[in-house]
Amino acid sequence: MKNTNLQFNFPLFLFLILFSLGGSSQAIAGGDSIGQKIRDLKDENSLLEAELRLASKGVSYVMLDMRTESDSIPVRINLKNRGRVLREFDVERIRYRRTKGLVIEPIPLIKKMAFFPLKRKEIRPHKPEDGADAIGKLDFLELKDIPSNYTLSFGKGLLISVAGQPKGLISRFIHLIRSTLIHIRFSLAIIWNHFWKNDFAIIEIIMGNEDAQALYWSLNEGINILVMERQPYDTV
Amino acid sequence: MIKRIAFISFIGIIIILLTVELFAYYVSSDRPMVSSSIGASNLNELIRKNRTLRKGITGLSTNGVYIVIDTARNLIFLKEGNRTILKAVVSSGSGNILRDPSGKREWVFDTPRGEFKVKEKIAAPKWIKPDWAFIEEEEDIPKNWEDRVEEGVLGDYALAFGNGYFIHGTLYRRLLGRNVTHGCIRVGDEDLETIYKLSRLGTKIYIF
Numbered sequence: 001m002k003n004t005n006l007q008f009n010f011p012l013f014l015f016l017i018l019f020s021l022g023g024s025s026q027a028i029a030g031g032d033s034i035g036q037k038i039r040d041l042k043d044e045n046s047l048l049e050a051e052l053r054l055a056s057k058g059v060s061y062v063m064l065d066m067r068t069e070s071d072s073i074p075v076r077i078n079l080k081n082r083g084r085v086l087r088e089f090d091v092e093r094i095r096y097r098r099t100k101g102l103v104i105e106p107i108p109l110i111k112k113m114a115f116f117p118l119k120r121k122e123i124r125p126h127k128p129e130d131g132a133d134a135i136g137k138l139d140f141l142e143l144k145d146i147p148s149n150y151t152l153s154f155g156k157g158l159l160i161s162v163a164g165q166p167k168g169l170i171s172r173f174i175h176l177i178r179s180t181l182i183h184i185r186f187s188l189a190i191i192w193n194h195f196w197k198n199d200f201a202i203i204e205i206i207m208g209n210e211d212a213q214a215l216y217w218s219l220n221e222g223i224n225i226l227v228m229e230r231q232p233y234d235t236v
Numbered sequence: 237m238i239k240r241i242a243f244i245s246f247i248g249i250i251i252i253l254l255t256v257e258l259f260a261y262y263v264s265s266d267r268p269m270v271s272s273s274i275g276a277s278n279l280n281e282l283i284r285k286n287r288t289l290r291k292g293i294t295g296l297s298t299n300g301v302y303i304v305i306d307t308a309r310n311l312i313f314l315k316e317g318n319r320t321i322l323k324a325v326v327s328s329g330s331g332n333i334l335r336d337p338s339g340k341r342e343w344v345f346d347t348p349r350g351e352f353k354v355k356e357k358i359a360a361p362k363w364i365k366p367d368w369a370f371i372e373e374e375e376d377i378p379k380n381w382e383d384r385v386e387e388g389v390l391g392d393y394a395l396a397f398g399n400g401y402f403i404h405g406t407l408y409r410r411l412l413g414r415n416v417t418h419g420c421i422r423v424g425d426e427d428l429e430t431i432y433k434l435s436r437l438g439t440k441i442y443i444f
Contacts, residue, residue, distance in 0.1 A: 034279065041282040048289035055296050058351045060444055081351055081442050083293035086304055097264040120344070123334040125374045140330035140415050143308060184253055187260035194263040214308035218444045220349060 046104040047228050054106050054224055055083045061106065062223060064160075064203070066096060066230035077205075079218055087218065089211045092165060096229070097186070098201030099157075099194045106224035107154045112216060114150035146213040149178065154225055157199040161186070162216070164209035179204075203227070302440040303354075303403075303431065305421055307347050310413050312403075312423060314431055321434065324427035325412045329419045334368055343368045345418040352397040352441040357432065361394035361404060362387050368418070391425060393432040397441050403431065 047065075054061045063078045077089040121139050148164030161182055166175040186202045193200035207215070301321070304313040307328040314322040329347035336342065365384045370377045378384055391405010406412070406422035416422075423431065 038279055038282060041279070041286055045282060045285050045289060048286065048293065052289055052292050052296075055293055060350060060442070079444055081444075082296040082298075084297045084442070086442055086444050087306060097260070099264065121330075121332050123332050123372060125334070125337070125372055128373050140332055142415055146308075184256065187257050190260040190264050191256070214306075217308040218306075218349075 043104065043228065047226060050105050050226050051080075051083065054226070055080070058082060060086065060223060062219065062225040063228075064225060065228040066094060066203075067228055077215065087214075089207060089215050091205050091207050093206040095204040096201070097190055098199075099190060099197075100199050100201075102158065102201050102227050102229060103156070104226065104228065106226060107156050107158055109152055109154050109219055109221055109223050109225065111153045111221065112150060112219065113153060114147035114216075116147055118146055118216075143210065143213050143217065146216050148209045148212040148216075149175075150212075150216055151182075152219065156201075157193065158201045158203070158225075158227070159186070160203045160205060160225075162205045162207065162212050164212035165206060167209065201227075298440055300439070301434050301436075302442065303435065305347070305403075305441065305443045307349070307415070307443060310415065312421065312427070312431070314434060322427060322430050324423060324431075327406065327408075327411050327413070327417050327422040328415055329417055330415050334372055336367075336371055341367075343418075347417070347419050347421065347443060348399070348401060349443050352401075352443065354395050354435050354437055354439040354441065355398055356394075356396035357435070357437065358394045358396065359432075360392065361390040361402070363389050366400065391423075391428055393428050395432065395435060403441075404428070 051061075051063070058081070060079060060081045063080055064075070065078075066075055075091040075094050077091060078085050079087045079089070118141070121141065148162075150162055152160040152162065154160065163175065163179060166172045183204070186204070189200060190202065299317075301314060301316050304315060305311070305326065305328065306313075310326050310328055312322075312324050312326045313320055330345045332345050334343045334345070363386045364381075365386055367377050389407060390402065391407075394402045394404040396402050401420055403421040403423060405425055405428045408416075408422070409424055412422065412424055
């Protein structure tokens with residue numbers, strides 16, 4: 001009986017350990033306060049310079065500023081155009097690992113990858129029908145058709161894995177399994193890229209289901225992202 | 237015996253996974269780091285640069301009224317600065333595909349994304365039906381331009397924002413909030429009137 005309980009709870013136990021290991025370090029670098037301020041300002045200015053370059057083009061872009069993470073101010077993904085926030089996506093949980101610090105510059109989205117990718121529906125030409133029946137037969141893409149679990153592959157070895165917050169017991173269980181597998185996959189990728197000295201960064205994000213779907217919908221291939229790391233690193 | 241082997245294998249896998257995880261954690265840079273010494277930098281200069289950059293970004297956004305369209309939630313916002321003047325439900329592109337039976341042409345009914353501006357304001361607009369509208373309804377494509385004109389389907393007003401895309405009214409109010417259009421933005425009559433009256437030629441439209 002004891003063994004059964006132990007085996008049943010093991011995935012949860014493993015997941016908790018993996019999650020706490022992967023996302024727990026929130027260290028603040030040492031150094032005096034003026035030194036820290038200079039470092040922060042240099043980073044901030046690099047971010048603003050990169051944003052100014054992007055914003056001047058009049059194209060939409062994404063900003064992920066992980067420095068804001070705290071209990072009171074959650075991390076947000078901001079979709080912007082000309083410096084204006086078009087939409088904010090609240091992030092419920094974020095975990096970040098990389099082999100090297102990310103350069104603060106626009107990184108283009110290369111591919112959206114999902115286990116159940118979005119499939120466009122094909123219209124079959126038909127004679128028009130009048131009234132409610134015709135409307136009832138309409139077939140179109142909706143937010144519910146959009147995947148809520150997916151990976152965004154950007155340039156410079158940046159991957160952002162997004163998972164919608166599951167509802168219901170079965171969904172949570174599937175989510176748990178999926179998250180664990182993805183986490184292991186990315187852990188192996190971190191080790192692999194470390195040995196081959198490749199730039200590789202992985203950001204794992206958990207957000208509301210609808211927000212995750214809307215984010216997938218809103219990001220087209222080619223859109224640029226600016227990521228600001230929360231971790232102080234050597235830029236001086 | 238089998239139960240015992242299965243359990244030992246399971247524990248073995250867990251140990252391997254934990255080892256991988258610990259190793260990945262070790263090689264990953266997201267762990268406490270000790271800062272290096274800081275070179276000579278002028279703090280005031282950095283602060284000045286910061287202000288200039290912030291001003292530069294703020295200066296890029298135009299003053300006055302602008303329109304934001306969220307195609308995922310099917311919402312339109314009429315805004316001025318940070319103030320929202322109007323928020324309304326719309327219908328945007330279905331994302332569906334239509335193929336010409338000849339196989340030579342294909343249309344994808346997405347609403348375009350990005351920055352646009354109001355290029356034309358039209359009262360009592362007439363719809364000049366494009367080829368796909370005839371193909372979709374299994375009709376022959378007319379040779380005369382006059383045969384393409386259809387009145388009353390676009391509502392009372394239309395705002396053109398380029399490449400044949402419009403913000404316009406609709407006969408199908410019950411479909412507002414759903415992605416059913418061929419790329420245009422359909423708005424309810426009253427909301428459309430407000431948008432039409434408050435926007436000018438050149439008013440920016442941001443679609444995402």
